[in-house]
Amino acid sequence: MIRIGHGYDLHRVVPERALALGGVHIPWDRGLLGHSDADVLLHAVTDAVLGALALGDIGRWFPDTDPRWKGADSADLLRRVLADPRVQDWQLGNLDATIQAERPKLAPHMEAIRQSIADLFGVDASRVSVKAKTMEGTGAVGQGEAMAAHVVLVLEPRGS
Numbered sequence: 001m002i003r004i005g006h007g008y009d010l011h012r013v014v015p016e017r018a019l020a021l022g023g024v025h026i027p028w029d030r031g032l033l034g035h036s037d038a039d040v041l042l043h044a045v046t047d048a049v050l051g052a053l054a055l056g057d058i059g060r061w062f063p064d065t066d067p068r069w070k071g072a073d074s075a076d077l078l079r080r081v082l083a084d085p086r087v088q089d090w091q092l093g094n095l096d097a098t099i100q101a102e103r104p105k106l107a108p109h110m111e112a113i114r115q116s117i118a119d120l121f122g123v124d125a126s127r128v129s130v131k132a133k134t135m136e137g138t139g140a141v142g143q144g145e146a147m148a149a150h151v152v153l154v155l156e157p158r159g160s
């Protein structure tokens with residue numbers, strides 16, 4: 001038996017914020033707005049894990065009204081989810097992600113992002129795929145106002 005999860009997230013691009021994607025710091029003159037570190041990719045990954053197991057969503061687990069999560073490291077939020085007893089019985093089968101961003105160029109960072117996500121799940125990077133696309137100048141992402149991420153993953157029983 002396997003479980004399939006889907007996650008989606010979008011954050012506004014703003015000046016004077018650091019950019020974290022998949023737990024990797026990306027040097028840029030802008031970043032993403034959010035209560036936590038606004039790592040749009042890890043938020044979509046976390047929602048996909050929660051979705052696969054029908055455990056709600058990241059907003060329910062870590063409400064942005066709760067000062068505990070202000071400026072939170074999204075890798076830490078994902079670690080908290082993965083450490084939950086209801087999640088512990090499962091391991092990552094594979095994960096496929098697409099980041100939508102007009103800038104900056106993400107190709108030089110892709111391997112680091114893949115490895116970072118694989119490390120969080122404790123699996124080999126061959127189970128993790130991360131792709132990036134622009135929006136050809138259209139819409140909020142294409143105009144550089146926002147960045148989005150889509151994630152699909154499979155969880156399989158641990159030890160299978």
Ligand code: MG
Pocket residue numbers: 009010011034038039040043
């Ligand atoms: Mg988010």
